[in-house]
Amino acid sequence: MKHGLVMDNIRKWVPFLVLLVLVLFFAAVNPHFLSLRNFARIAVSSSPALMVAVGATFVILMGSIDLSMEGTVAVCAVVFAMLLNRLGGSLAHMGWLAIPGAMIAGGVLGAVNGLIHVRLRIPSFMASLSMGFVGVGLSLLMTGGNRILIGDPLFRSLLTVRIMSFPLMAYAALGGLLVAWFIQGRTTIGRNFYAIGGGEDLARASGLNVGRVRVIGFVLAGVFFALGAVLAVARLGIAETETGTGFMFLSITSVVVGGTALAGGSGGVWNTLVGVLIVNVIGNGMVVVGLPDYLQDGVLGLLVITAVYLSMDRRGLSFAR
Amino acid sequence: MFELRNVEKRYPGVHVLKGVDLAIAPGEIIGLVGENGAGKSTLMKIIYGAVQPDAGSVLIDGAPVHFRSPRDAMKMGIGMVYQEQSLIPNLSVMENIFLGFEQQFVHLGVIQWRRMAQAARVQLRKVKLDIDPGMITSRLTFAQRQLVELAKVLALEERVEGHLVILLDEPTSVLSKDEIDLLFGLVRELRRRASFIFVSHRLDEIIALSDRIYVLKDGIVVDVLAAKDARVETIQKKMVGRDIALEYYRENRQVPFDAGRVLLELDHVVLPGRRHEVSLTLHAGEVLALVGVEGAGREGILRAIFGLKAPERGTIRIRGEAMRTFSASNSVAHGVGYIPRERKIEGIASGMNVYENMTLSQMGRYSRGGVLDIPAERALARDWIKRLSIKVPSEESDCGNLSGGNQQKVVLAKWRSGGSDIILLDHPTRGLDIGAKEDVYDMVRDMSADGVGVILVADTLEEAIGLSHTIAVIKDGEIRTWFNCQPGAKPSLYDLIHHMV
Amino acid sequence: MTDRVALAERLRRHFPWITLTTLTILVGFTDVNFLRPDNLLNLAADIVPLLIMAIGMTLVIYIGSIDLSSQSIANMATVLATIALPSAGVGAGVLVLAVGLAFGAVSGVVTTRLKVPSFISTLAVGGIALSVGQFASGQQALHMDAGQRLHAFGWMVGRTAGIPHELVVALLLVVVAWFIQGRMTAGRTFKAIGAGEPVAVSSGIRVERYKILAFALSGMFAAAAGLVFSVKLSGGSPTLAEGFLLPAIVAVLVGGTPLTGGVGGVINTVIGTMIVAVIRASMLYLNIPAMGQQIFFGLVLIVAIATTIDRSKMRIVK
Structure with a gap:
């Protein structure tokens, strides 16, 4: 029994150890990797990804999956940019309303996604995938395929202003993470995600309104996708349909690499932070050590397999799907 | 109120x-x-x-x-x-x-x-x-x-x-x-x-x-x-609603087993997580019941015999041949059949029909070069539906829709039709009503008559006593004592419980 | 009462093709030309690579897993086929299929032996395939020599009696997959794994081997899809088959093979692929503006899935 507990505690830290080993490895190959400037670079690439992955974490904790992020991020980015430009073009005046505006857009898309999944009883994989198509299409319709440039210096300060060498957006993402942590640990809805992931019929038998919790989970995911979208726009200064591209597989991979099980019920947002950092450290490290870019997809794949293999709790798991 | x-x-x-x-x-x-x-x-x-x-x-x-x-x-x-x-x-x-x-x-x-x-x-x-x-x-x-x-x-x-x-x-x-x-x-x-x-x-x-x-x-x-x-x-x-037959457990059909033919032997086997050695011998036609409280280690022994768990020490011999690899497929190939407690999880594939379930463990025998001989499969299923009087519309019915008793019969037919002669029964009557239970008891006797060796982990002590030739009482992973269980000389519940706890 | 349940149950199995016919007729109403045989044949011929990939994908989804490497393997296949054509001729095709088989097998090994969920393992193996494709191609589009292409794979293109040859190739592959699924021990085992993996294990089946086989076959079909595509377009590039993955998964699911596996199968996927093709083609006939096509596709997809999938056995919808 004791032994089991010790093993449990070690296993909890495995993703973090993997991250540490990766950092040490890349630092050993190229000392420049260890510079603050480079860490800031990793922080910039991780911040939007973290928000999107945190959103996905809530859904995965319930044992469902959300693949709508590429569409949702695109729509939210475009909504944000359009509102900002329409409301005077600067956060300093009415423009700040664009941020809650984008979050509402994300929440609405999430709600539609969740309702389709729960009400029509379509597996979340399919419902959210379809909603992803709808989202991408919607953003295309809104932009007409054009890019929307954001010039507001105040908004861009998320990227340009640095405190202790890290850009503001890193702190913003950290703030988002803390909010997510709070939701996960200290609110009824957060704990209900775990309950559903741990045993849906049991949760239902205890009188939990599972459908409602699920929909709320998707809404929450949509809101975090919106935050990711805002940070992604801050990073590039552009909002377009393409803003969402690439988030889907990377965010799910990050969640799993961080140690949150796709089956639901275990893991959480701190795991996702570690997972996002692992994926981004690998991405950044490969560039820093000068790996030819055509090899990077393959090496990322190999490292992800290794990381998941090391961090997964395989006891009681007789087979993987 | x-x-x-x-x-x-x-x-x-x-x-x-x-x-x-x-x-x-x-x-x-x-x-x-x-x-x-x-x-x-x-x-x-x-x-x-x-x-x-x-x-x-x-x-x-x-x-x-x-x-x-x-x-x-x-x-x-x-x-x-x-x-x-x-x-x-x-x-x-x-x-x-x-x-x-x-x-x-x-x-x-x-x-x-x-x-x-x-x-x-x-x-x-x-x-x-x-x-x-x-x-x-x-x-x-x-x-x-x-x-x-x-x-x-x-x-x-x-x-x-x-x-x-x-x-x-x-x-x-x-x-x-x-x-x-x-x-x-x-x-x-x-x-x-x-x-x-x-x-x-x-x-x-x-x-x-x-x-x-x-x-x-x-x-x-x-x-x-x-x-x-x-x-x-x-x-x-x-x-x-009626007197339960005096011969509920079909004791009248219990005949002595063939002590000369050893099917299975556990020789000083130590299972992972257990300290004690387990030795037992199963003969042709014998029903050997393992009794003990929940967690005493009965399931572990079954799972080891079925190859789902490798012993740390000791030897498992099937018909004299010592097992070297431990996997379900190896045990099945050596004629071991397993009727699991979790029928709906490990016993029956719901969504698959009767003949597909029956040949699941023996597809090699119903195929040539990987191509299935479906008419032969159907014939097999029809034959066993008749032999075990399985209540099912046809051999193409989904097993998931059958009653528990009929599902159990399909699982049994799967092993018996494949010629398995060491059958492990893990709570075979769990969740069955009395009629279906009696069918299972009859099938146990039929198997004995055919020279099949059965290891039984029963739902109740009465069932263990009624069905078996031999009882091994297990406590904390160790066989504490043995009872000879010939009709007329069966031990009482009290005898068993005394050693179980 | 029970009769009605049984009837609904029986009808349910037919929902995919009923949906397909309904959709086809609906589009036919807006423009009768859509229903002309040569138009339908062209429509079918156009989706051949997608169909082949979806067929392979079916085998993996049938065992309750998923294969996200198909598109990358197809991409790699277009590159390798183009490179190998001058030296190997028809052998280039064999080579490509073997490579696809190997990559799929790696996914299978990682999933079964290392117990990494297939969602991640196949994604990662897809990354490796992408790297191979990029490396081999030098990250640019390659072209086949017209003569060599005609010599080695001419039989794949062209028509006989108005029927496109690639359609015949695709149908042959469908028949092969259908035979594996319905008539061979491998297919029966796939079904058992999807219906209840523990049952397959406790029936003494070497489940891991069969799972690896399913992934390997999926990889091979993905490579075949890439091969057909590269012959069709007379070239290869590491991004040629971009945008195939999600439609292939969608085709399988719309056809009625659920992600949990065990039911549905190859024929369902043929119908599912055609549903996807009709939805896509319908946008042309319904004059859906280019900007709105994605939305239309997503919405129709939700409707199609809502009508085709069988929820009667789903206690919990995740």
Whole structure:
């Protein structure tokens, strides 16, 4: 029994150890990797990804999956940019309303996604995938395929202003993470995600309104996708349909690499932070050590397999799907 | 105070409950017994709100109530302690106790863990369980979880006015003797706070604990007895509606086994996580029962023989050949067949039809170059449907839709048709009604007559005693003693229990 | 009552093709030209690579897993086929199929032996395939020599009696997959794994081997899809088959093979692929503006899935 507990505690830290080993490895190959400037670079690439992955974490904790992020991020980015430009073009005046505006857009898309999944009883994989198509299409319709440039210096300060060498957006993402942590640990809805992931019929038998919790989970995911979208726009200064591209597989991979099980019920947002950092450290490290870019997809794949293999709790798991 | 009047329930094609009346007084403990299919579980579901009756009324203190969900019932003080444990393993104990009722601890949207823990401690004290409410539920023992479930139901006390009615569905099936005593003591003490409806297939326990016993048969309450004058035999007779054949376990068909032919031998085998060596020998035609309390290590031995678990030391020999690799496929290739306890998970593939299920373990024999000979498969299935009189529309029917007894027959046919002659039966009659049980007993005798060796982990001790030639009593992973079980010279329940605990 | 349930149950199995016919007729109403045989044939020929990939994908989804490497393997196949054509001729095709088989097998090994969920393992193996494709191609589009292409794979293109040859190739592959699924021990085992893996294990089946086989076959079919595509377009590039993955998964699911596996199968996927093709083509006939096509596709997809999938056995919808 004791032994089991010790093993449990070690296993909890495995993703973090993997991250540490990766950092040490890349630092050993190229000392420049260890510079603050480079860490800031990793922080910039991780911040939007973290928000999107945190959103996905809530859904995965319930044992469902959300693949709508590429569409949702695109729509939210475009909504944000359009509102900002329409409301005077600067956060300093009415423009700040664009941020809650984008979050509402994300929440609405999430709600539609969740309702389709729960009400029509379509597996979340399919419902959210379809909603992803709808989202991408919607953003295309809104932009007409054009890019929307954001010039507001105040908004861009998320990227340009640095405190202790890290850009503001890193702190913003950290703030988002803390909010997510709070939701996960200290609110009824957060704990209900775990309950559903741990045993849906049991949760239902205890009188939990599972459908409602699920929909709320998707809404929450949509809101975090919106935050990711805002940070992604801050990073590039552009909002377009393409803003969402690439988030889907990377965010799910990050969640799993961080140690949150796709089956639901275990893991959480701190795991996702570690997972996002692992994926981004690998991405950044490969560039820093000068790996030819055509090899990077393959090496990322190999490292992800290794990381998941090391961090997964395989006891009681007789087979993987 | 709680009453059902003339409750009716129909499902497509079945009239499950035909006007059931039931009444519970405050502080009373009621026993509810009946065969599988008698309507017991539907009746319970109506009581705790999972199912709505088609007709009749549910009354609390004389006033009619309607439950649309278990939650409605909970609000009126009716709670269920589930047979399949209903705690969510990845949550803490306190979260499980207050699942769905967290709102009382939420202040400005924040859960106050300290307050929840305090409240949980109050509930845990009621069941005399001294554990940290923040502990993750999966780390508790079975018995502890059962008590937490009880505490969860008792937590209703503070939320509802009036008395509680608590359903206990087979609460003792996974508990040891000591734990059962503890539970019963607790229930008796809690009568001040609640009434209980106690469902169990262990009639002696029902008689020991309850005040009155409702006997349900074919959707009708056939009798209500006072527990103090009730006897196991009379209840059994009422449940079945006829005298159970003296030869219930087909002891008249038990013939001595062939001591000259050894099929299986465990030679000083040590299983992972166990300290003791296990040695046993199975002969052709022998039924060898492993008895012991839950967790004594019976399943481990079965799983080792079936290759799902490799022994740390010692040798397993099948027909004299020592096993080197341990996998289910290796054991199957050596003629071992396994009838698992979890029929719906490991026994039957629902969604696949009868012939597909039957040939699953022997596709090599029904194919050439990887191409299946489907007509031969069908012929096999038709043959065995006839031989075991499996009730099924055709060999193409989905096995998921068959009754438990017929599913069990399909699993048995799978192994027997493949020529397996070492059959491991893990709770083969679990969840079957008496008729289907008798079929299984007949099949065991048939197998013996064909020279098949059977290792049995039985549902009840009576079953083990009735069916077997030899009994090995297991405690803490060790074979404590052996009993010879020839008809007429069978050991008594007391003999066995004496060595089990 | 029970009769009605049984009827609904029986009808349910036919929902995918009923949906397909309904959709086809609906589009036919707006423009009768859509229903002309040569138009339908062209429509079918156009989706051949997608169909082949979806067929392979079916085998993996049938065992309750998923294969996200198909598109990358197809991409790699277009590159390798183009590179190998001058030296190997028809052998280039064999080579490509073997490579696809190997990559699929790696996914299978990682999933079964290392117990990494297939969602991640196949994604990662897809990354490796992408790298191989990029490395081999030097990250640019390659072209086949017209003569060599005609010599080695001429039989794949062209028509006989108005029927496009690639359609015949695709149908042959469908028949092969259907035979594996319905008539061979491998297919039966796949079904058992999807219906209930523990049952397959406790029936003494070497489940891991069969799972690896399913992934390997999926990889091979993905490579075949890439091969057909590269012959069709007379070239290869590491991004040629971009945008195939999600439609292939969608085709399988719309056809009625659920992600949990065990039911549905190859024929369902043929119908599912055609549903996807009709939805896409319908946008042209319904004059859906280019900007709105994605939305239309997503919405029709939800409707199509809502009508085709069988929820009767789903207690919990995740």
